[in-house]
Amino acid sequence: MIPAAFEYSRPTGIDDAVRALSEGGEDAKAMAGGQSLIPMLRLRLAVPSVVVDLAGITDLGGIRDDGDALVIGAMTTHDEVLNDELIKTHVPLIAQATATVADRQVRHRGTFGGSLAHADPAGDLPSVAAALDASFEIAGPAGRRTVPASEFFVDYLTSAVQPDEILVSIRVPKLGGWGSHYEKFSRVAQAWAMVGVAAAVRRDNGTIADARVALTNMGATPVRARAVEEALIGGPASADAVAAAAERAAEGAEPSSDVSASADYRSHLATVLTRRAVSAAGRL
Amino acid sequence: MTHISMTVDGVRYDDDVEPRTLLVHHLRDRLGKVGTVVGCDTSNCGSCTVLMAGNSVKSCTVLAVQADGSDVTTVEGLAGRDGSLHPVQRSFHETHALQCGYCTPGMIMAAVDLLAENPDPSDDEIREGLEGNLCRCTGYQNIVKAVREAGAAMRTSGQQVPPAKPAERPETAAQEVTT
Ligand SMILES: Cc1cc2nc3c(=O)[nH]c(=O)nc-3n(C[C@H](O)[C@H](O)[C@H](O)COP(=O)(O)OP(=O)(O)OC[C@H]3O[C@@H](n4cnc5c(N)ncnc54)[C@H](O)[C@@H]3O)c2cc1C
Ligand code: FES
Ligand code: FES
Numbered sequence: 001m002i003p004a005a006f007e008y009s010r011p012t013g014i015d016d017a018v019r020a021l022s023e024g025g026e027d028a029k030a031m032a033g034g035q036s037l038i039p040m041l042r043l044r045l046a047v048p049s050v051v052v053d054l055a056g057i058t059d060l061g062g063i064r065d066d067g068d069a070l071v072i073g074a075m076t077t078h079d080e081v082l083n084d085e086l087i088k089t090h091v092p093l094i095a096q097a098t099a100t101v102a103d104r105q106v107r108h109r110g111t112f113g114g115s116l117a118h119a120d121p122a123g124d125l126p127s128v129a130a131a132l133d134a135s136f137e138i139a140g141p142a143g144r145r146t147v148p149a150s151e152f153f154v155d156y157l158t159s160a161v162q163p164d165e166i167l168v169s170i171r172v173p174k175l176g177g178w179g180s181h182y183e184k185f186s187r188v189a190q191a192w193a194m195v196g197v198a199a200a201v202r203r204d205n206g207t208i209a210d211a212r213v214a215l216t217n218m219g220a221t222p223v224r225a226r227a228v229e230e231a232l233i234g235g236p237a238s239a240d241a242v243a244a245a246a247e248r249a250a251e252g253a254e255p256s257s258d259v260s261a262s263a264d265y266r267s268h269l270a271t272v273l274t275r276r277a278v279s280a281a282g283r284l
Numbered sequence: 285m286t287h288i289s290m291t292v293d294g295v296r297y298d299d300d301v302e303p304r305t306l307l308v309h310h311l312r313d314r315l316g317k318v319g320t321v322v323g324c325d326t327s328n329c330g331s332c333t334v335l336m337a338g339n340s341v342k343s344c345t346v347l348a349v350q351a352d353g354s355d356v357t358t359v360e361g362l363a364g365r366d367g368s369l370h371p372v373q374r375s376f377h378e379t380h381a382l383q384c385g386y387c388t389p390g391m392i393m394a395a396v397d398l399l400a401e402n403p404d405p406s407d408d409e410i411r412e413g414l415e416g417n418l419c420r421c422t423g424y425q426n427i428v429k430a431v432r433e434a435g436a437a438m439r440t441s442g443q444q445v446p447p448a449k450p451a452e453r454p455e456t457a458a459q460e461v462t463t
Binding site: 001002003004005006007008010034035038039041042051053055079102103104105106108109 | 326330339342345394397415
């Protein structure tokens with residue numbers, strides 16, 4: 001199908017883009033890579049009157065080292081993330097999860113910030129951002145604000161970014177001394193996760209000193225598996241302890257049932273994949 | 285209407301387009317580049333794959349306005365001016381890597397993109413690299429073989445994997461066309 005008609009602008013500054021969105025009101029929509037938005041425009045699930053293309057804003061690109069964290073520009077494409085040395089060195093979890101996103105063509109256009117702002121619970125990067133305790137810099141008519149991952153994912157396809165706001169960058173703490181792993185289960189190639197698990201583990205010899213686990217597609221937003229984290233932290237770094245903790249993966253989660261999996265099956269997958277992800281992250 | 289200017293297969297085009305126009309429709313309906321096809325319209329099949337600034341993209345999932353200022357290569361821009369086939373085209377022909385041929389333009393463009401990054405991919409890397417392209421005739425075996433053999437041919441001949449940029453292609457002095 002062909003999208004409904006809309007007005008198009010490609011501002012070059014963040015403030016101009018915010019102004020264009022404010023003037024456009026409720027019906028204005030920001031566009032990053034368009035890899036989620038254009039399919040929705042084509043199906044007329046989205047019918048904005050104004051589309052503000054962020055591709056001309058150079059300030060939204062680039063990845064920079066900021067001491068104990070990396071700051072990733074929202075418009076950084078999946079492909080750029082995959083080829084970035086800073087990410088490979090300091091947060092390999094992002095590179096590993098990004099490699100499983102879609103296919104080469106989509107990764108050439110789709111962006112890190114777009115995946116997060118889109119807040120699809122089946123997306124691979126929201127749970128990674130949740131596991132990493134990322135924080136989000138957002139620009140709006142009233143200026144800039146910073147939102148932690150725990151408040152960023154509000155509901156299904158709804159992030160804290162308001163219609164007249166722009167996600168500028170994502171700040172991700174470096175994982176020095178941590179092991180990490182993303183485990184994704186999907187039925188066919190180029191498929192969304194039925195369930196995915198992002199895990200980061202810090203070991204102190206035979207003990208698990210710290211652990212973070214977040215789940216993809218186990219509810220309307222990415223879910224932190226707090227019960228698993230509590231069970232792991234301070235316990236032995238052993239296969240038995242990880243298996244016991246993983247039994248609690250779906251605690252508090254409200255997975256949906258759909259054509260690809262029932263809620264019960266998703267809960268089962270969450271346990272199995274958590275065991276695998278934590279074991280790999282903890283090098284067990 | 286938004287004014288856009290892009291170079292497609294070595295020729296510069298200036299046009300006024302509706303912002304909602306998909307790149308694939310612009311290429312086919314306005315510029316006559318009907319070698320690029322629409323297979324699914326849901327961003328899944330990859331038959332509409334072209335190169336934009338040297339990277340593979342699904343042209344059904346790019347607006348023509350997003351390609352403003354870009355260099356686009358379609359399957360029609362791969363062969364030499366004398367009609368000599370690009371090694372990936374030749375290899376698809378020789379290994380019979382097509383049945384109905386509908387997925388072929390996209391498969392070839394995706395393969396050109398893959399080989400530019402990885403000139404000597406393993407069979408697994410080829411399958412993974414082409415995951416964005418579906419063949420409804422399911423002729424994957426020969427497609428993988430074609431990509432493997434094209435890679436080998438290009439490594440021996442030292443041929444440039446991506447097609448030469450228009451500026452570097454002296455015989456196609458970029459001409460300006462307004463449609
Ligand atoms: C065939 C296919 C398969 C896919 N498979 C996967 C997969 O396996 N895993 C996965 O995680 N994803 C997958 N995706 C989605 C892909 O990762 C998209 O790139 C991503 O969801 C959206 O990124 P985008 O840059 O294209 O955003 P767009 O489509 O441009 O925007 C998406 C939404 O976010 C908003 N937005 C984007 N950027 C900003 C910003 N900076 N500020 C404010 N709002 C913004 C837009 O207004 C829009 O509502 C797939 C997509 C396709 C087409
Ligand atoms: S027509 Fe573009 S992906 Fe199928
Ligand atoms: S040859 Fe028929 S779709 Fe691939």
